[in-house]
Amino acid sequence: RARAEALAGPFGIPKVYDSYDALLADPDVDAVYVANIHPAHLEWVVKAAEAGKHILVEKPIGLNRPEAAQMIAAAEQHDVFLMEAFMYRCHPQIARTTELIASGAIGQVRLIRSAFGYNAGSNYDGRALNQSLGGGGILDVGCYPISAARWLAGAAQGQPFADPTSFKAHGVLAPTGVDHYTAATMAFPGDIIAEVSTAVGCNIPGEVTVFGSEGTLSIDNPWLPSSPCRSAREPLPPETTFPAATIQLTRGGNRETITVPADRDLFTYEADMVANHIAARQAPAMSWADT
Known part of the structure; x- marks a missing residue:
């Protein structure tokens, strides 16, 4: 938490969390950026989708095609945005x-x-x-x-x-x-x-x-x-x-x-790409089919 607070302060970010689960449980959070280690993407993308959060996930979206398919299926099932972050x-x-x-x-x-x-x-x-x-x-x-x-x-x-x-x-x-x-x-x-x-x-x-x-x-x-x-x-x-x-x-x-x-x-262009296409659930920059 101390590291999160140290980063949040200069940027005026009002909230920090003790865990990923706490973040996903916050109804004020609309979208998340999953940028942890590659093997953890599947778990946290699925959890974020289940929590109704829109998702930008770092590349590679998963370790293999079945993992990617599982994440896309979760986004479809829970009607949330999902994009693999090829900035x-x-x-x-x-x-x-x-x-x-x-x-x-x-x-x-x-x-x-x-x-x-x-x-x-x-x-x-x-x-x-x-x-x-x-x-x-x-x-x-x-x-x-x-x-x-x-x-x-x-x-x-x-x-x-x-x-x-x-x-x-x-x-x-x-x-x-x-x-x-x-x-x-x-x-x-x-x-x-x-x-x-x-x-x-x-x-x-x-x-x-x-x-x-x-x-x-x-x-x-x-x-x-x-x-x-x-x-x-x-x-x-x-x-x-x-x-x-x-x-x-x-x-x-x-x-x-x-x-x-x-x-x-460049990364602001990426964030804007997500924001501008949330309603469509996919972005043309990196569609689910392309992923």
Whole structure:
């Protein structure tokens, strides 16, 4: 409780709770953000749904497809909002990229390359490398490049996302048994191929690049655009500015930088996405079917 009070004070948050159960029992709480360790998502999403709370749950929504299906079923049964928190999907650069792909700015999409990885060191008890805590690159950050490949393959065909027709991966395990670094190829309808890579055993620069028959598109900061401070301990000052996102478009040897302005933090875009779509119970940024 002391830690909760210390965080709540600077932000003017009027209530803190001794437990998750106490929070869910409060009738004044309309929505919750489930951001505990991966293996705990199922329990607390289901409990939140049963309590009638709308839910934003950190990625990955669960450890596997059956867990995700169980959470979606709970949201349907109790008529509450549920979204898997892929925050990057909520930024305006996603809509702009979708427009460019759908308009044929680079011709027919042929190949997608997407990556996200970091070096978690050798703390085998820590979350990133601990199997019992849902560690490993694929669950932690590999879900980003996979979700981006699905989104872009769908955008190329006028759909919100596309399911791969085949998936082949190679990886190396850490001593704890979690995936340490992994690369995979995905094939999609329309003769689209995606190369995705992830790691908690080495640094891999964040990348989203799309190669088409007439050009190339690359997002400069695909995962954390317009986010000057991810872990603020006090409200950001009113004069805080948020960096614009940039997309590089290359056609016929000419390179153009497309700027996508931002008027708020990336995670504020995500919170607004939830608030604006609670009545629909799903948000277009990350639908249940896409999850």
